[in-house]
Amino acid sequence: MKIFLDTANIESIKKYNDMGLVDGITTNPTLLSKEKGNPAEIMREIVKIVKGPVSLEVIGTTMEEMVNEAHGLKKYGQNVVVKIPMIPDGLKVVKKLKEEGIQTNVTLIFSANQALLAAKAGAAYVSPFIGRLDDAGHEGMTIISEIVQIFKNYQFNTDVLVASIRHPLHVTEAGKIGAQVVTLPPDILGKMISHPLTDKGLSAFLSDWEKVKKENPNLVI
Ligand code: E4P
Secondary structure, rough: EEEEEOOOHHHHHHHHHHOOOOOEEEEOHHHHHHOOHHHHHHHHHHHHHHHHHHHHHOOOOOOOHHHHHHHHHHHHOOOOEEEEEEEEHHHHHHHHHHOOOEEEEEEEEOOHHHHHHHHHHOOOOEEEEEEHHOOOOOHHHHHHHHHHHHHHHOOOOOEEEEEOOHHHHHHHHHHHHHOOOEEEEEHHHHHOOOOOHHHHHHHHHHHHHHHHHOOOOOOOO
């Protein structure tokens, strides 16, 4: 399973990239609005730091605006994947960019049928927002199972990128279903690394070793 970070925060990206955990990045206008500095510069820096796919989102909603922005964003680097909203003109943009060899990630997907149509238009990734579905009283993970099954049935060459993840259990469940990618806020990735029993176990090892050192003052390992 690939792990993307869902953030525009350079410090977090560097931190987890140094651990070898970051296969790619997803950003959106809200995530960029939380960072200080010029958003264009931030996006350029992210594209330089991360070798894998970096999803950068268009702001326009007409075909012309989205295509122009996509061409501009693609100049930031070869690894840019253009994030397009799941709207009728968005699907036309996905088709056109695919013909030009530009990969797209269709965002704001809330049903299996939307994912099916985005894949049919030629998206490289679909981003179903499971946390927002959970927030609205639905079982977000259900659509992940449905999408994975549909793509398998018809051999779509589109990756399911599980988005709007709220807790580590979402990641486990997405992995069991077989989704290709999860995109995680940095704090969720941090929670996945830590376990209280790991901390407790390490602390016991270290204090027991202190006893060994006292008994063997010249010990070197
Ligand atoms: C995905 O690409 C989106 O950026 C993101 O996962 C949205 O998550 P949210 O519902 O926490 O805003």
